[in-house]
Amino acid sequence: MRDRGLPDPNGRPQAMDAGCGVIECIATVAAALVISVLMLAGFPIRMAGATRSTRLKIQERQQQAADAAALDHGARR
Amino acid sequence: MYQHFGLVLMVNHACNLRCTYCYTGAKAHRPMDYMVGARAVDRAVASLARGGVLELGFFGGEPLVEAPLILDLIERARARTACRASRLRINVTTNGTQTSSEAWDVVTLPDVDVAISHDGLPHVHDRHRRTADGRATSDLVAQTIRLLVELRKDFSVVMVVRPDSVDALADGMQYLRSLGVTRVDPSLDLWTHWTREDAQRLEAAIGACADLWIDALPNFSVSWFDEKTAALGRAPVAESARCGFGAGEIAVAPSGNLYPCERLIGEDGPDNAMRLPGHALAGEHFLMRVAAPARSDEACDACAMASICSTTCRCSNYVRTGRMDQPDGLLCLFNQVCARETARVLQRKAKTLPVREVIHAR
Numbered sequence: 001m002r003d004r005g006l007p008d009p010n011g012r013p014q015a016m017d018a019g020c021g022v023i024e025c026i027a028t029v030a031a032a033l034v035i036s037v038l039m040l041a042g043f044p045i046r047m048a049g050a051t052r053s054t055r056l057k058i059q060e061r062q063q064q065a066a067d068a069a070a071l072d073h074g075a076r077r
Numbered sequence: 078m079y080q081h082f083g084l085v086l087m088v089n090h091a092c093n094l095r096c097t098y099c100y101t102g103a104k105a106h107r108p109m110d111y112m113v114g115a116r117a118v119d120r121a122v123a124s125l126a127r128g129g130v131l132e133l134g135f136f137g138g139e140p141l142v143e144a145p146l147i148l149d150l151i152e153r154a155r156a157r158t159a160c161r162a163s164r165l166r167i168n169v170t171t172n173g174t175q176t177s178s179e180a181w182d183v184v185t186l187p188d189v190d191v192a193i194s195h196d197g198l199p200h201v202h203d204r205h206r207r208t209a210d211g212r213a214t215s216d217l218v219a220q221t222i223r224l225l226v227e228l229r230k231d232f233s234v235v236m237v238v239r240p241d242s243v244d245a246l247a248d249g250m251q252y253l254r255s256l257g258v259t260r261v262d263p264s265l266d267l268w269t270h271w272t273r274e275d276a277q278r279l280e281a282a283i284g285a286c287a288d289l290w291i292d293a294l295p296n297f298s299v300s301w302f303d304e305k306t307a308a309l310g311r312a313p314v315a316e317s318a319r320c321g322f323g324a325g326e327i328a329v330a331p332s333g334n335l336y337p338c339e340r341l342i343g344e345d346g347p348d349n350a351m352r353l354p355g356h357a358l359a360g361e362h363f364l365m366r367v368a369a370p371a372r373s374d375e376a377c378d379a380c381a382m383a384s385i386c387s388t389t390c391r392c393s394n395y396v397r398t399g400r401m402d403q404p405d406g407l408l409c410l411f412n413q414v415c416a417r418e419t420a421r422v423l424q425r426k427a428k429t430l431p432v433r434e435v436i437h438a439r
Contacts, residue, residue, distance in 0.1 A: 006410045009276040013388065013409035015380040 078126035082363070083326035085134040085339040086114050086150065088143040090331060094172050094214060097205045098237060100268045101138065102344030104209070108143055109331040113357045114150045117329045122157040123362040124325075130164045136328070136339045141171050144179035151186070168192065170235065172206070173218035184230070191232040192262065193222060197249015201242045219256055226257035233260035233300075238282075240266075240275035247285035254297060262300040267396045271407050283414045284421075291422035305419035308385035322391045322401070323353055333357035338392040351395070373402045376409070386412045 007014035091106040092099075121131055133154050135147050151167060158165045169183060173193040184191045195218045196202040203213035225232050234253055238246055250261055263286070271279070283301070290299045323337035330336065330345040333356045341351040372389045380386065388394065388404035397405040 006276070006280070006413060007406035009271045009273060009405075009407040009410055011406040013374050013376040013380070013404050013406060015376045016382050016413055 078129070078364070079124055079321075079325045080126055080129045081132060081325065082121050082124050082129065083132040083134070083321055084117060084121040084363075085136050085326075085328040086117060087136045087138065087328065087330050087339055087342050088114065088140050088146055088150075089138045090344065091142055092137055092139040092172070093142065093174060093208055094139065094206055095209050096172075096207075096237075098239060098266050098269065100340065101342065102346075104138060105344075107331045109146065109329075110333075111146060111149060113329065113331070113333040114146065115153050117327070117333075117357040118150060118154045118157060120357070120360060120362050121327070122154070122161055122163060124364050125158075125161065125163050128162055128164075130166060131158050132166045132168070134167075134339070135169045137170075139172050139175065140169055141175035141177075141180040141183060144175065144177060144183050147183050148179060151183075151189075166190070170194070172214070173221040174208075174214055176221075184225070184232075185228060191225070191230065192235050193218065193225075193232060194235045194237070195219070195222065195253065196236050196242060198245050198252050201245045201249055204241070205237070205239075222253075222256045222258060231260075233262050233298075234258050236261060236263045238263050238265050238279070239269055240271055240278070243275065243278050243282045246282040247289055250286060250289055250299070254293065259296060260298040260300075265407075265411060267393055267407075276407065276410055279411070280414050283411075284418050287418035287422045291426050294426075301415045302419045302422075304387070305385060305416050306423065309416070309420060309423070327353075327363050329357050340392050341395070371402060372404060374404065377404070382413065382416050385416055388412055 086109060087101075089106065089108045090101065090104060091108070092101075092104045095104070118131075118133070121133070125131060131154060133151075135150075137143075140147060147169070154165055154167070165188070167186070167188060168190040170192045171180075171184065171194070173195065183189060194206070195215070196204075196206060199213075199215035199219070202215040202218070206214050206218075208214060222232075222234070236246070236249060236253075242249075246263065253261060265279075286299060287302055290297060290302045321337075326337070328336040328339035328342055330342045332345055334342075334345055335353040335355050335357065336342045336349075336351055337353060338351075341349070343349060345352075371391075372394070377383055377386070377388065386409075388408045390408075391401035393408060394404050395401045397408060
């Protein structure tokens with residue numbers, strides 16, 4: 001698996017480089033917005049253990065992100 | 078005192094199935110005595126801060142062979158948590174083959190989170206999950222799933238993922254979707270050997286499942302990707318007692334012996350090194366326990382995705398390496414691929430998502 005950048009399943013853990021796609025995703029504003037908008041659209045965040053109060057907090061944050069996305073979308077048009 | 082306390086009661090070692098990959102040992106009829114369970118509930122509630130949450134789980138063997146006991150213990154837990162202004166969350170993991178009225182009473186309680194084990198495609202499920210006399214069970218479990226869907230009961234399905242089933246994982250998820258399942262929790266078989274070739278097929282299967290998941294959102298939930306998405310999106314998820322591993326989470330064997338996680342009880346034999354000191358009947362609470370060491374590996378310390386990795390599960394680490402703080406290459410690979418594939422499909426979605434329409438639809 002090493003030639004694919006992944007650890008040997010019977011070996012030791014192997015650090016992932018900071019330049020990998022995952023980290024780029026974290027850093028990409030668009031991806032973060034998508035995550036937020038997906039959640040707003042009903043993404044089942046309860047699987048991540050969110051309580052009702054946490055969901056409300058998330059919804060508030062998502063609304064802000066969605067508003068920003070809508071503004072961005074409008075600006076691009 | 079804990080804000081969250083996890084108590085898992087293994088109510089019997091017995092099970093009507095003989096799943097070939099089961100890690101809980103011999104299926105002897107060794108039921109938990111009511112007072113063992115009741116005292117464990119009392120001690121767990123006494124370990125909670127006022128207003129805290131008791132996360133009460135029932136495990137086996139097959140827990141629903143003890144459905145009347147479970148109903149009694151739920152009643153006890155409700156009374157005790159109400160007295161302390163605490164909240165109660167209940168979960169049951171079942172093989173989905175118990176059809177007694179008491180078993181249905183348990184799984185249809187509105188506040189019980191039910192997880193049913195089904196491995197996906199019928200022939201994949203029936204390869205390993207058969208009754209003690211060798212009969213296939215996929216049809217019976219599918220019937221249970223259909224009934225729960227008809228009853229609009231919220232539940233999840235646990236799919237065991239093994240080298241001999243990994244190629245059929247995505248098709249298995251599609252099959253479960255066709256039955257009406259909306260939440261899937263795939264679970265890697267950590268007790269078996271995974272070769273490099275197996276790991277490559279696991280990588281491909283995770284990718285296929287991620288595509289399925291993103292296309293089915295928001296109506297289909299797969300825990301592997303849900304959790305990574307929440308981590309990638311920095312969603313402020315709620316606290317849980319899960320993985321307290323002895324400090325804030327206790328598993329109790331039918332004998333009353335204590336363990337840090339239900340997956341480590343096995344046959345509860347005298348040589349089980351994971352048994353904790355003490356007994357369910359001896360003591361007033363479950364405080365004063367120290368958490369086991371967390372993950373410690375140089376590669377993990379240097380890893381860019383350490384903060385979104387679940388190799389902090391001491392139980393999984395122990396199963397794989399014999400050390401609670403030491404994950405192995407399989408766990409590392411699994412986490413990296415899940416994170417990478419989650420990021421990939423989210424970015425694909427980002428290019429197509431009609432942001433304005435989604436917002437207006439809400």
